[in-house]
Amino acid sequence: MTEDQRIDTVSSTHDAGAQPSIEHAASSAAEQSSSSVPTIEMRHVDKHFGDLHVLRDINLRVEKGEVLVVIGPSGSGKSTLIRTINRLETIDSGEILLEGKTLPLEGKELAALRSEVGMVFQSFNLFAHKTILENVTMGPIQVLGMPKKEAEEKAMELLKRVGVAEQAAKVPAQLSGGQQQRVAIARSLAMNPKAMLFDEPTSALDPEMINEVLEVMVELAQGGMTMIVVTHEMNFARRVANRVIFMADGQIVEEDTPANFFDNPKTDRARDFLDSIKGH
Amino acid sequence: MGIGELISTYGEIYLQSLMKTWGMTLISFCLAMIIALVITVMRVSPMRPLRMAGDLYVQIFRNIPGVSLLVIVVYALPYLQLTLPYETCALVTITLVVSAFASENLMTGINTIGVGQIEAARSVGLSFGQILRHVVIPQALRSVVLPMTNLLIGTLLTTALASQVPLNPPELTGMVNYVNSRSVGGIGAFFISALGYAGTSVIIGLIGNRLDQRVRILR
Numbered sequence: 001m002t003e004d005q006r007i008d009t010v011s012s013t014h015d016a017g018a019q020p021s022i023e024h025a026a027s028s029a030a031e032q033s034s035s036s037v038p039t040i041e042m043r044h045v046d047k048h049f050g051d052l053h054v055l056r057d058i059n060l061r062v063e064k065g066e067v068l069v070v071i072g073p074s075g076s077g078k079s080t081l082i083r084t085i086n087r088l089e090t091i092d093s094g095e096i097l098l099e100g101k102t103l104p105l106e107g108k109e110l111a112a113l114r115s116e117v118g119m120v121f122q123s124f125n126l127f128a129h130k131t132i133l134e135n136v137t138m139g140p141i142q143v144l145g146m147p148k149k150e151a152e153e154k155a156m157e158l159l160k161r162v163g164v165a166e167q168a169a170k171v172p173a174q175l176s177g178g179q180q181q182r183v184a185i186a187r188s189l190a191m192n193p194k195a196m197l198f199d200e201p202t203s204a205l206d207p208e209m210i211n212e213v214l215e216v217m218v219e220l221a222q223g224g225m226t227m228i229v230v231t232h233e234m235n236f237a238r239r240v241a242n243r244v245i246f247m248a249d250g251q252i253v254e255e256d257t258p259a260n261f262f263d264n265p266k267t268d269r270a271r272d273f274l275d276s277i278k279g280h
Numbered sequence: 281m282g283i284g285e286l287i288s289t290y291g292e293i294y295l296q297s298l299m300k301t302w303g304m305t306l307i308s309f310c311l312a313m314i315i316a317l318v319i320t321v322m323r324v325s326p327m328r329p330l331r332m333a334g335d336l337y338v339q340i341f342r343n344i345p346g347v348s349l350l351v352i353v354v355y356a357l358p359y360l361q362l363t364l365p366y367e368t369c370a371l372v373t374i375t376l377v378v379s380a381f382a383s384e385n386l387m388t389g390i391n392t393i394g395v396g397q398i399e400a401a402r403s404v405g406l407s408f409g410q411i412l413r414h415v416v417i418p419q420a421l422r423s424v425v426l427p428m429t430n431l432l433i434g435t436l437l438t439t440a441l442a443s444q445v446p447l448n449p450p451e452l453t454g455m456v457n458y459v460n461s462r463s464v465g466g467i468g469a470f471f472i473s474a475l476g477y478a479g480t481s482v483i484i485g486l487i488g489n490r491l492d493q494r495v496r497i498l499r
């Protein structure tokens with residue numbers, strides 16, 4: 001997609017999909033037309049792990065600047081869903097498109113595509129032998145061919161933005177979980193991704209560290225980043241999500257605005273699930 | 281013959297033998313590390329034939345006694361129109377055996393790296409080769425300093441294999457045979473060579489420990 005097309009997309013009129021309400025911080029970013037090319041699109045995606053049917057006919061559009069929250073019981077296929085988007089998992093059938101282009105199968109193009117979609121994992125996954133700074137510069141230097149000095153300047157800026165600039169010379173094991181996860185976000189951002197995927201980014205964190213990570217994610221959302229977030233943090237979803245999808249048994253069972261979904265779930269399954277997580 | 285007498289008579293050849301043992305250890309260990317790196321990359325590659333070839337290599341050379349392998353190298357290679365000097369035969373044998381064990385060490389090192397780090401590297405857009413070079417191999421190497429130290433000591437001791445072929449000067453064990461064939465050195469001659477092996481091993485062990493402390497990855 002060229003720069004002009006992108007500007008086009010942003011200025012075109014908004015309609016259904018994400019009904020922005022006043023409380024939606026990201027509402028301005030969701031000025032989309034459903035006729036424009038979505039940033040991420042999944043069409044009739046199916047996937048099995050052996051006999052287990054983990055994704056069943058998944059259809060999904062995520063517009064530029066949209067924040068989508070994925071919620072659902074353990075084993076429902078949430079991780080698998082977002083992992084297929086940067087092809088950490090293959091699919092059996094269907095199609096996944098990024099800005100209208102089908103995912104390449106392998107090789108250089110696949111690596112290039114992966115660098116355009118950031119991924120943040122539950123377990124941070126920082127490179128244990130590298131300093132915080134090196135964790136952030138590795139992608140830009142190795143994949144984008146950026147000169148080291150420029151990469152370091154940019155990395156320091158990003159580390160400052162996520163609030164861990166003072167830790168730049170340390171190694172991951174010297175940081176708290178919350179700090180590590182913020183570094184992981186900076187590492188993804190360093191690649192200038194078109195979209196970011198988050199797989200339960202706060203569920204491995206001690207309670208007092210959850211907010212510092214969520215704050216960074218809220219800022220990202222408000223800055224217009226296209227995001228798919230697997231999370232059970234309802235407050236986060238209410239604050240920044242344009243849409244919530246509820247998954248069960250590999251299917252998208254429900255899809256709605258956060259307010260509608262959390263206050264008036266349509267299906268019994270969603271209601272039971274919400275009761276179970278509210279109970280904690 | 282007492283030890284003092286042994287040393288005064290054979291001191292110089294003893295020193296030469298120690299040098300020979302050290303040299304053979306160094307050469308075969310360095311070659312083995314390079315080969316092990318290649319074999320290990322094959323064993324983790326996405327291509328099945330390469331993986332199988334790498335595994336086969338390790339199974340063969342890890343599971344044949346060094347002496348048998350030496351006999352094969354010395355007596356079988358000439359049938360392939362390849363006649364190597366005895367010392368080269370010994371070096372080849374030691375290198376093959378040690379590289380198989382070194383590859384096993386590296387595989388253990390690779391297995392200590394969480395699959396998550398590799399997925400993170402993939403999602404940043406690094407290629408398979410870049411992931412190996414920048415994420416997997418540096419961490420694998422740093423986590424196997426102690427096993428590799430043991431293997432270096434093992435290499436040192438394995439050079440005794442070369443006492444089975446005529447070398448000039450002989451390595452330590454060959455030297456003992458030589459001394460004992462000329463005079464009644466008895467246990468004393470063995471004692472001197474044992475001292476050479478043990479002294480070297482202790483030093484290698486100390487250096488290995490220091491190195492491990494320095495490069496160990498915090499987790």
Ligand SMILES: Nc1ncnc2c1ncn2[C@@H]1O[C@H](COP(=O)(O)OP(=O)(O)OP(=O)(O)O)[C@@H](O)[C@H]1O
Binds near residue numbers: 073074078
């Ligand atoms: N590599 C794999 N091989 C086989 N089965 C797998 C694999 N990964 C996931 N599964 C199975 O696929 C199903 C969906 O898994 P997935 O991780 O996508 O669920 P999830 O919704 O993310 O669950 P959780 O909330 O526990 O993270 C589960 O039943 C899981 O056991």
Ligand SMILES: [Mg+2]
Binds near residue numbers: 079080199200
């Ligand atoms: Mg999951």
